[in-house]
Every structure is written in structure tokens, then in C-alpha cells.
């Protein structure tokens with residue numbers, strides 16, 4: 001009974017996620033690529049942040065209310081939005097002087 005319930009939940013979660021547009025940020029040499037990431041306003045999106053460096057990084061954005069560590073050579077998935085039109089700055093908190101960018105919802 002418990003197994004049936006769990007697989008039903010996974011199924012509905014997968015179906016929902018499949019319709020969300022995906023965007024990707026790469027961290028390399030303590031820089032984000034791209035530094036300006038445009039996404040559609042008013043839509044939920046999936047953001048994959050991939051860290052190609054050999055040191056961990058923390059994706060942090062006060063305006064997006066997100067803070068998440070990305071292991072060295074690892075990646076995280078964040079679901080954002082729906083966002084109003086605007087510019088949402090983010091930084092890599094462990095290398096804040098170099099690792100910064102904006103998500104631009106338009």
C-alpha cells in the first residue's frame with residue numbers, strides 16, 4: 001500500500017516538471033556563464049546550476065530568496081517563479097568579487 005502511494009506521487013511530480021522550461025547557469029573559474037540570464041516573466045522555470053570548478057560554490061540571491069550550495073563538479077536544480085518582470089541579482093557567495101550575475105525576467 002505504501003509503495004503504491006509513493007509511486008503515484010513520483011508520477012504526478014514528473015508530469016508537472018516536464019512542462020517547466022529549463023535554463024542553465026555554469027560556474028567556471030569562479031564566474032557564472034551567462035552573467036545575464038533571461039527568462040520569461042510570469043512562468044515557473046527550472047534552473048540548473050552546474051559547478052565545473054573543483055571548489056564548492058554557493059548560489060545566493062536575496063531577491064529570489066535562494067541560497068544553496070553546489071558541490072565541486074556538482075549541480076543543483078532550483079525551481080523559480082513565476083517572477084514579475086525585473087532584474088534579480090545573484091552571487092556565488094564563496095567568490096563574491098568575481099561570481100555575480102542577474103536573472104532578467106521579461
Ligand SMILES: [Cu+2]
Pocket residue numbers: 058060067093
Ligand atoms: Cu549564503
